[in-house]
Amino acid sequence: MIACGCEVCTSRNEKDKRLRSSILVQSEKTTLVIDTTPDFRTQMLRENVKKLDAVIFTHPHKDHIAGLDDIKAYNFFQHKPMEVYANQLTQEALRREFYYIFSEDKYPGIPNINLHTISDKPFIVGDIPVTPILVYHLKMPVLGFRFGKFTYITDANRIEDIEKEKIKGSEVLVVNALRKKDHISHFNLKQAADLVEELKIPKAYFTHISHQLGLHEDTNQELPSNIQLAWDGLKIDLKGS
Ligand SMILES: [Zn+2]
């Protein structure tokens, strides 16, 4: 965190250095990202992502959409619009915050996107089937996503039973855990761990971690053996599942 001198923010462990939360999902043919954070450009450069087919948004908060402008590099090299998937609420924010992308009179070099609306139904991006999962961030509806045996949920603190059914059977769950203390719109560490246990998920990683959660290594030791804190650059291979 900017201007903070706490033990996490000054830690030399690379796993205590966290950019804003996002994941990249890749099949043989298709590469997509969930959310374009303010760190999107840094993340794509770090991972040397040369091809990107789509962006899928979870919700309209700035830490999940701010990097959208930087998809213009993919427009330039791929010679086509970026396929962007979002619910209505997020689309309203995109139109407001990136008004120039949607203007009639476009100046050269601005991002070019093809907007798709996510409903409550599964959809396919390239060769990747995607199941949206509705979760709540205080009162804001947020989309989690399931890809085969993998589910990603961020910025939630409540999930209705009917949506929990869509997560069950996942081999790997990535879910948000902000800190140990309660928070108004994020699961805390215990709530996230309880969810993993309730849904009987064999392997889980926590994401969207605040510096208030404590050091990566210390927190990991407090967690059950099937749960770890995620870290920037973590790769999960689910080929064949
Ligand atoms: Zn700090």
Ligand SMILES: [Zn+2]
């Ligand atoms: Zn949020």
Ligand SMILES: [Zn+2]
């Ligand atoms: Zn967030």
